[in-house]
Amino acid sequence: MFKTKKITALVCLAFLSASAAHAADLTRDNGAPVGDNQNSQTAGPGGPVLLQDSNLIEKLQRFDRERIPERVVHARGTGAFGNFVEEADLSDLTRANVFEAGKTTPVFVRFSTVINSGGSPEEARDPRGFSVKFYTEQGNWDLVGNNMPIFFIRDAIKFPDFVHSLKPDPVTNLQDPNRMFDFFSHSPESTAMLTWLYSNRGTPASYRKMDGFGVHAFKLVNAKGEIHYVKFHWVSRQGIENLTPAQIPVVQGKDFNNLTRDLYGALAKGDDPKWDLMIQVLKPAQLADFPYDALDDTKEWKGVPERKVGTMTLTKVPANFFESTEESAFAPSRMVPGIEPSEDRMLQGRLFSYADTQIYRVGTNYMQLPINRPRVPVTNNHQAGELADSKKEGSINYDPTGLQDLKQNPEYRMTQLPLTGTTQQRAIAKKMEFVQAGERYRSLSASDKHDLVANLVTDMSQITNEENEYTELSYFYKADPEFGTRVAKGLKADVSRVQAMAAKLEG
Numbered sequence: 001m002f003k004t005k006k007i008t009a010l011v012c013l014a015f016l017s018a019s020a021a022h023a024a025d026l027t028r029d030n031g032a033p034v035g036d037n038q039n040s041q042t043a044g045p046g047g048p049v050l051l052q053d054s055n056l057i058e059k060l061q062r063f064d065r066e067r068i069p070e071r072v073v074h075a076r077g078t079g080a081f082g083n084f085v086e087e088a089d090l091s092d093l094t095r096a097n098v099f100e101a102g103k104t105t106p107v108f109v110r111f112s113t114v115i116n117s118g119g120s121p122e123e124a125r126d127p128r129g130f131s132v133k134f135y136t137e138q139g140n141w142d143l144v145g146n147n148m149p150i151f152f153i154r155d156a157i158k159f160p161d162f163v164h165s166l167k168p169d170p171v172t173n174l175q176d177p178n179r180m181f182d183f184f185s186h187s188p189e190s191t192a193m194l195t196w197l198y199s200n201r202g203t204p205a206s207y208r209k210m211d212g213f214g215v216h217a218f219k220l221v222n223a224k225g226e227i228h229y230v231k232f233h234w235v236s237r238q239g240i241e242n243l244t245p246a247q248i249p250v251v252q253g254k255d256f257n258n259l260t261r262d263l264y265g266a267l268a269k270g271d272d273p274k275w276d277l278m279i280q281v282l283k284p285a286q287l288a289d290f291p292y293d294a295l296d297d298t299k300e301w302k303g304v305p306e307r308k309v310g311t312m313t314l315t316k317v318p319a320n321f322f323e324s325t326e327e328s329a330f331a332p333s334r335m336v337p338g339i340e341p342s343e344d345r346m347l348q349g350r351l352f353s354y355a356d357t358q359i360y361r362v363g364t365n366y367m368q369l370p371i372n373r374p375r376v377p378v379t380n381n382h383q384a385g386e387l388a389d390s391k392k393e394g395s396i397n398y399d400p401t402g403l404q405d406l407k408q409n410p411e412y413r414m415t416q417l418p419l420t421g422t423t424q425q426r427a428i429a430k431k432m433e434f435v436q437a438g439e440r441y442r443s444l445s446a447s448d449k450h451d452l453v454a455n456l457v458t459d460m461s462q463i464t465n466e467e468n469e470y471t472e473l474s475y476f477y478k479a480d481p482e483f484g485t486r487v488a489k490g491l492k493a494d495v496s497r498v499q500a501m502a503a504k505l506e507g
């Protein structure tokens with residue numbers, strides 16, 4: 001019934017817009033009607049084209065400027081609108097009203113691949129971005145995550161180098177596993193994430209059939225100012241489905257836009273995908289209870305139960321790809337009262353980087369675009385700049401002032417964090433690089449283990465530096481001897497040398 005209604009509505013909309021197009025004048029950007037859109041003005045039948053043809057000049061100028069810089073990572077993306085319905089009452093944990101029982105909050109979601117450019121194939125082995133913008137009654141909250149629960153590195157200072165090693169070689173412009181594994185073999189903290197990426201989770205069959213993870217710990221703060229640390233997990237109600245190594249070339253040969261087509265095809269049929277939002281919760285004192293640093297984003301919180309808090313449903317394909325999916329700007333720093341960042345060193349770097357790149361990529365006033373604009377009034381003293389359209393009126397553009405009454409509610413002050421010691425530049429104490437990679441390997445089915453090993457062998461066979469190859473193998477061996485042995489054998493490497501190197505590694 002619902003499906004029929006939705007399809008009828010789509011057909012009606014298509015009809016309305018088609019008939020409107022027939023009725024309306026074609027205009028220039030100033031709204032003036034155009035007389036002839038097929039022939040330029042010329043000086044007689046054989047003369048040059050006239051500069052006074054402002055419709056022609058405007059068309060060419062606008063075309064010349066159609067591109068904005070694509071995202072430096074996650075350039076290939078697909079967006080959809082929907083809503084999030086909170087079911088649980090989380091007032092014991094947070095004052096954020098997106099988490100009030102029964103509250104429905106509109107969302108915009110963007111799924112993406114990470115490394116390749118805007119038009120690249122969607123089947124590439126890559127993490128998938130899973131970004132959710134909640135338009136809450138207290139302002140926008142962006143949960144900018146991935147389809148895997150952890151990340152490759154734990155300190156933002158390594159991020160530009162990490163991305164450079166994965167991006168195409170600056171000489172050949174080709175992605176090169178030799179460069180990637182040069183970086184990874186010098187970054188043992190990446191071992192667990194590689195075990196995820198090279199499993200078939202690295203090639204999802206559908207955006208609808210993958211989970212999402214906030215990855216970092218965040219803080220929830222309740223009305224009494226009490227803090228809890230949480231991790232977020234979107235569980236797909238469609239289940240998980242991945243492409244096997246054998247399926248990838250077949251799918252890619254038919255359609256390298258398969259993930260977008262799958263999502264938009266489902267939405268057009270009214271087969272709206274859903275994800276349940278789960279949280280894990282720790283009291284601050286419990287962070288110390290783990291053999292690893294609980295604020296290290298290369299770690300999952302093992303043994304901490306998850307509870308379901310609500311459900312997100314995607315319902316609508318945006319009507320304009322560029323003005324929604326391309327111009328959307330997600331940032332981990334975009335939070336609302338009751339949600340704060342944890343001290344995770346990666347998250348702390350991300351708090352700066354996203355809004356910074358968006359000022360460059362989209363423009364200074366990118367937050368005023370409809371896709372990014374909060375659904376609540378924005379009242380502050382930011383002003384002017386490229387394409388400003390705040391509609392702000394009045395003379396008072398400073399604070400403090402006695403001439404205007406703008407409240408600052410102390411209830412919304414950031415929570416306080418007790419500190420000790422001096423400033424420092426030091427790695428975290430509890431690294432535990434390999435244990436969770438081994439656990440992940442052992443959790444896989446026999447066929448998934450086979451594919452993981454085969455996928456790694458394919459890329460690691462391109463490593464040209466023997467020391468790098470053996471170092472990387474020693475990480476997998478340390479994670480799980482069977483795992484390391486299988487990859488080593490696949491590469492025809494000396495297993496006893498791998499074993500000896502692994503024996504020298506810590507935790």
Ligand code: HEM
Nearest residue numbers: 071074110129130131145146151156159215349350353357
């Ligand atoms: C310090 C580490 C990181 C830095 C500096 C960084 C930086 C960036 C930048 C500059 C963008 C482009 C944003 C834009 O142009 O709008 C981006 C996009 C993105 N990043 Fe990161 N990133 C980091 C780590 C991570 C991690 C750990 C995750 C996953 C948990 C992640 C997930 C994403 C996603 C999903 C997008 C795409 C957002 C969208 O759909 O528009 N990033 N990142």
